[in-house]
Amino acid sequence: MFHHIQTPIHSHLQELRNLVKNLGRNGGQISPSVYDTAQLLRLYPPCQGSNAGLDWVAAQQQADGGWGNPETPIARHVPTLAAVLALHTLRRDRASQERVKAGLAFLRSQADQWADVHYDLLPIAVEMILPCLIDEASRVGLHLDRSPYRWLFQVKAKKQQLLTKIQIAPATAPMHSWEALGNHAPLKLLDRPNSIGHSPAATAQWLKSTQGHPELAAERAAAEKYLLNAAAATGVDIPGVVPYVWPITGFEITYAPFALLHADLLHHPALADLLKPLLAWHDANQTELGMSSGFHFAPDVDVTALSAVFRQAIGQPFSVETILRFQNGDHFCTYPHELNPSVFSNAHAVYALTKAGHRTPAAEQYLKERQLANGRWMSDKWHTSWIYTTAEVIYALAQCDAVAEIHKAGVALLNAQKPDGSWGSSSHSTRAETSVALMALRTLQKGACGLQLDAPIVRGTQWLCAHADIAHQPEQLWLGKELYSPYRVDRVYELSALLAFESEREEVIA
Incomplete structure (x- = not known):
């Protein structure tokens, strides 16, 4: 024309x-997420293995040891700690462990900013996710002082109390951070796209939690397909590299x-x-x-x-x-x-x-x-x-x-x-x-x-x-x-x- x-x-x-x-075709197009990718690789890696995805995660590390855009420091802690956990758990070579050390040093150097941060500037569900990651790091021998995050743990407790008063159901907002809620019972929680809360990280956690449950075989296959579709939305074409939402x-x-x-x-x-x-x-x-x-x-x-x-x-x-x-x-x-x-x-x-x-x-x-x-x-x-x-x-x-x-x-x-x-x-x-x-x-x-x-x-x-x-x-x-x-x-x-x-x-x- x-x-x-x-x-x-x-x-x-x-x-x-x-x-x-x-617009809207194939669920939309969106950039890849370090956090969700690292969680997926650690919790429920793709059938092709985790190496290519871990290479991608490692390549996203910044010169200061952290992951994420240095211009937005408050949004860097979640992807950094998730990446550190994935590399520490899945790779024992010297180069990867040096990345882990640099990531931990970054987190320790930046921890004090959590003492004075405006709530409206917080990334989605960080009050649930970051305390969960800190506890997970402690369990695998990566110690981070909890005291700078005291306020965040308090907010998490407040939100958990609020969540006890409502019914958490598929396709509701709390499901988007299901991986950090602490209740990983193998329930039928999939939504219309066959995900947990439209979240690759939450879906990976659910797939890990439902291993050994043959009665959920059909749902598990659908959730695995969801992760493949979510990965395709990034355009990166690396197995296991997924967005934060899809x-x-x-x-x-x-x-x-x-x-x-x-x-x-x-x-x-x-x-x-x-x-x-x-x-x-x-x-x-x-x-x-x-x-x-x-x-x-x-x-x-x-x-x-x-x-x-x-x-x-x-x-x-x-x-x-x-x-x-x-x-x-x-x-x-x-x-x-x-x-x-x-x-x-x-x-x-x-x-x-x-x-x-x-x-x-x-x-x-x-x-x-x-x-x-x-x-x-x-x-x-x-x-x-x-x-x-x-x-x-x-x-x-x-x-x-x-x-x-x-x-x-x-x-x-x-x-x-x-x-x-x-x-x-x-x-x-x-x-x-x-x-x-x-x-x-x-x-x-x-x-x-x-x-x-x-x-x-x-x-x-x-x-x-x-x-x-x-x-x-x-x-x-x-x-x-x-x-x-x-x-x-x-x-x-x-x-x-x-x-x-x-x-x-x-x-x-x-």
């Missing part, structure tokens, strides 16, 4: 079309259209024939209680709200009650029984409800009160970048006439732009954060916020254009049990930002 035109905008549009066409069907089919919407691309002629199949994906994943980020997992307010936004944008009905059921006082909880709410999720709930004409003053105030003095909203339990959180709140409050807060947030974004035109919440520029910042500024520009945005937007777009098509490593800014990248969603955001501004300069022949 337009693929014969060899200009960047048409190349980007064709790539975007292919991505949108494949599938991410609901996440892909809701977050990507949200980016398209803010770039005014959702109704682009080149994507028009893809909206009906995308709606079919939403219908297949929707229940009367909402939608999950996976596939028939526990519904959460985040993707439930974004699905509602998509439905409204294409003229399809939805019930605000599916969002309101998550309301808890002055805010929305992502999942029932969570210990700390998410600004990210609340922004999406407020956005969806306001678009539907249903104002929630308490939740709007909840968002406003969490704006920092410098105009930012801090990074969230689901994402490590304050730029991303701030952008999502801008989208929500822009619907609520929150002029002062929006102006202050715009100033924060402008002040954070680097001299080369890019953005990055750490010392490094990233395509993902630059894309998100540009999209937020575009929203402010359309709302006549009173800020001078033209020049910053031009400089940011120029930087993004210069870096968008260069072969690169995925930028892992999303926060799960460790940092990760949802490949398709991140790329849709980049392409949406590019096309939003390119299309204003060049006429697209569709």
Whole structure:
């Protein structure tokens, strides 16, 4: 239709079309996880053996001895200790043991940061997983002083007490960290994808726990198949190398259209024939209680709200009650029984409800009160970048006439732009954060916020254009049990930002 035109905008549009066409396919695409891979290799290695996977784990170690991105130190302890345990258990050669020593030295040097850490910055289930790993390390002769982690053990005890009051069932949020719950009875706990909580690590623990139970042979075979499918989602093609979560069907089919919407691309002629199949994906994943980020997992307010936004944008009905059921006082909880709410999720709930004409003053105030003095909203339990959180709140409050807060947030974004035109919440520029910042500024520009945005937007777009098509490593800014990248969603955001501004300069022949 337009693929014969060899200009960047048409190349980007064709790539975007292919991505949108494949949203949700094969459970989504996501980066590999050191933690889940190390746990799988130690607990239930693939039939091909653990060597190739251990080589991959070893190669991820950083120069300081730890695993994970040095820019996000609090997210490094879980993958580091899991990697140390796997190497210590499965390899006795000198090089591997030196890696173990370096990993332990890293953990000991960084332990004090747990004495003063904001709860909202914690990786998913770290309060369950890290104490479990520390205890496991002690059992195999790797001693770590527990005292710096005293607060974390206290939080674990509090959560365990809370979990005694609810029934833990398949496809519920607690199952995602089942490997750390301490109750590994060989029960029939598999969900629709034949996993334990959409978690490769939890599924590996279940497979280990159910060895010697012939009555579960069919379920075990299905769980083994799940691990193979999860590994395929990483694109790494190494036996046993898996992501931290899979599938991410609901996440892909809701977050990507949200980016398209803010770039005014959702109704682009080149994507028009893809909206009906995308709606079919939403219908297949929707229940009367909402939608999950996976596939028939526990519904959460985040993707439930974004699905509602998509439905409204294409003229399809939805019930605000599916969002309101998550309301808890002055805010929305992502999942029932969570210990700390998410600004990210609340922004999406407020956005969806306001678009539907249903104002929630308490939740709007909840968002406003969490704006920092410098105009930012801090990074969230689901994402490590304050730029991303701030952008999502801008989208929500822009619907609520929150002029002062929006102006202050715009100033924060402008002040954070680097001299080369890019953005990055750490010392490094990233395509993902630059894309998100540009999209937020575009929203402010359309709302006549009173800020001078033209020049910053031009400089940011120029930087993004210069870096968008260069072969690169995925930028892992999303926060799960460790940092990760949802490949398709991140790329849709980049392409949406590019096309939003390119299309204003060049006429697209569709």
